[in-house]
Amino acid sequence: MLPIRIEDADDPRIAEFRAIRERDLTGREGRFIAEGTVVLRMLSAAHQHGTDFRAEKILLLENRVGGLVEVLAEFPPEVPVYVASGEVLDRIAGFHLHRGVLALGRRIGQATAGDVLEGLDASALVVAAFGISNHDNIGSIFRNAAAFGADAVILDQGCCDPLYRKALRVSVGSVLSVPYARGGSACDVLAALAERNFAVWGLSPSGKTEIRAVPPADRMALITGTEGEGLPAAILATIRTARIAQAPGLDSLNAATATGIALYEIAMAQGRL
Known part of the structure; x- marks a missing residue:
């Protein structure tokens, strides 16, 4: 899927990424925020190996997309990839996100x-x-x-x-x-x-x-x-x-x-x- 550009920090499509420092999603219906390139790679590997973790959407700084083409290709096509400028991304996150890589993930089931x-x-x-x-x-x-x-x-x-x-x-x-x-x-x-x-x-x-x-x-x-x-x-x-x-x-x-x-x-x- 081609990246979808986000121009407005209040765009409902990226609502889960807003103010992530104050409202971390962990513990909320099994969803979580993955931050950084290394963690994104591990999330893509989880998809490949059929583990209990899945990505629901990805949000990137616009200049990070080129270096992540191969990693993004490993996610299923139904996982949307959103991109934004640094200014918009910082407004979304609520702080300066220098890594510029976020994903919304979900854990399927809870093992004892x-x-x-x-x-x-x-x-x-x-x-x-x-x-x-x-x-x-x-x-x-x-x-x-x-x-x-x-x-x-x-x-x-x-x-x-x-x-x-x-x-x-x-x-x-x-x-x-x-x-x-x-x-x-x-x-x-x-x-x-x-x-x-x-x-x-x-x-x-x-x-x-x-x-x-x-x-x-x-x-x-x-x-x-x-x-x-x-x-x-x-x-x-x-x-x-x-x-x-x-x-x-x-x-x-x-x-x-x-x-x-x-x-x-x-x-x-x-x-x-």
Whole structure:
């Protein structure tokens, strides 16, 4: 389809892109805003591979179209592509959109933790997060999961939505490629993992086993807690715990950083890398 030019920021055809910073679409009927070229490529790949994500429309800065011809060609012809000048695009978005690339996406269906775990092989590596509300951390956890070959990410109901625009951008689109589920309590997630014979390890500065000494298993799950308090004592008491050695003077690592280090070690132990 040829790009459709938008001259008016109030054009109803691009209403979903208006003031996206104030009215992010995540959590609203499964729709989300994808921002940037890399995330657009991941969304096009999702179409190609038949995943649960689809694009509904695309909005571009006029001078970005030429460099995205091949990517745009991968979307179905019924997905409209709108273009606008920088001035109009900034009025639509409500701020200066220097990337000049937006897409409205939709997630089809909402998988449960059980659904995702049931689809995994006998050898599997899963990341689970409890109560993480920082969008940067959620996005980085997904990026780490993709980088180190994790098979899925499981989030409890206390975690923020990974389809929030900033989380999706920080993940460089990995939210669209790594299978995940969000919902239920931490206890529900732990029960689902136990029922499927996962060796569960919780990350904590006071963990009993140094991460490099964690014995590999066919099915492993790595649990990360909140940015400030970490995993609750009640949770730590029910699972095996691992720590990451660090120099004295700092009490803990950022949740996403800790997850990345631990994932690398476990993926190496499982022979994934």
